[in-house]
Amino acid sequence: MAHPNLLTPPTRIPPKTALHLSQKAPLVLSSAPTSSLPWPLSLLFSRETPETWAIHENLLLAALRTGDDASARQILDRLTTRFGANNERMIALQGIYEEALARDDKELEKIFNGYEKVLKQDPTNFSVRKRRVAVLKSLGRTADAITALTVLVENSPTDAEAWAELSELYARTGAWGQAIFCMEEVLLIMPNAWSAHAQVATLHYLSATSSIPALTLALRHFARSVELNDSYLRGYYGLKLVSKKLIPLLSESSSGSKRATDEDDVAPPKLQSVKKLEELATVKLGDIVRQYSASKPGQSGYDEAEVKAARELLDQDGRAR
Template structure:
């Protein structure tokens, strides 16, 4: 359904999905949700629902993703008419629209300066603070973006989105310890976020791909991600990859040489790791077969991820044809 897709779009929309959503613009824009009568009479004849404006906002984002600037402008104008140009959320959406149309760094700098003026008048506008960080990233000012996000999470320590963004920026600079810390904060706020578990597992893996403690932590988080989402391809991929790396390191001689440090992470038993590797292998094979049997775009899995999973299984001859 059009409304269902636009009301609850995926957090990271692939290009094909974004295109499908943006193509709904003519249908949505063809009908006016509000009456042209003056207020308060307009309320009596309005066709608004609680979902109406969430759909419009998600359609705006899809239109910008696909370069449909004309539809995006119409949607933005409709939202502005409804909520007013001074609305906190509208200021951020207008800025997002201008960012998407910016042709060079000079125009991005102007947008950044506009955000600075808004924040001088209203330092509590978190939506604009986040857009300001996005512009800093676009300008390549990673250190400044990290500083801005650090200030943001200090003032809003339960903002999981900001912590996740800060983790991504730290990881991009190679500061994996700080990146892991930020994602652990995300998990304190959202303990059942399977994608966050998979991301922190990936960072542990990258921080020590030959370290038993690091791989053990990666294994735990990947296992937790698939426990929370039984069809999570990335979680099973990581589970198999880490298991394969960890098993050779868990030989009796390797474990006996480890220092009995109180801070060490207790390693798993080899038989447990082997079992997890078998479960991941079986599940990845099932996902690949499901993807192959489904119609294009209807499996729910990203093609690139499925190809990577097939290649991983091909290495040890585990793909069932």
């Protein structure tokens, strides 16, 4: 796996990675990418490239993650100077900065009211609509956040990020059916997103209890996730977890297939197929754990907490024997 960088950061940045990225702030801020001449003459003497401002934006987010407010402020000022305070993206970045520095709910409410004013002037500013949802979540107003996201996806039905966020909120409330529906919308937009397949699988698993149809769907999506990404730890972890739960259920009753088909029209997998998938997941997880242990810190490409969970899952097999 490639090491994360400021141009193409991972979607979910672990703390160590965020710290590594934010430490690049002095280097980036030490050189000015634009000329001090007024626009448009500044463009003639600019050293900026299409990547320059993506790097600045990603560095801003990393600095906020690590509490480097001073660097974040400098980067935000530089971006504002370049694009203007009324730029749609800049309004959202300013909001993110203010949210990160908010000390209590009262300050968050003030930010929320600011977003409301922006949306009254420009209801099509989807970046601000998403920030508005983020503030509602921070305030614990889950129902309002769900309503806001529902309006957003109605107006922008191909926004995969919004559908995924809505799915997460429904899952928080235990509304598994709605959560699964929203993630399936993500898959319609991004059918080859292995992380989305894993998330759909996770939701089926969490809603399953001992339901063979739900576990079957979880198994299918976890299998698809590792088919799309052969080194996907979460996919193999889920595949093993679901397989271990399905094997005894499929073994208990030969009539299980009929019950499952009547219940949800989902044909259960063959027992031998599930056993093979469980064996495959065990081997792959073992390889990943050994690779992580043999690599230098931060060089394996895997998250430490996920590797630890995989090791514990594998250890359960040893204790069972």
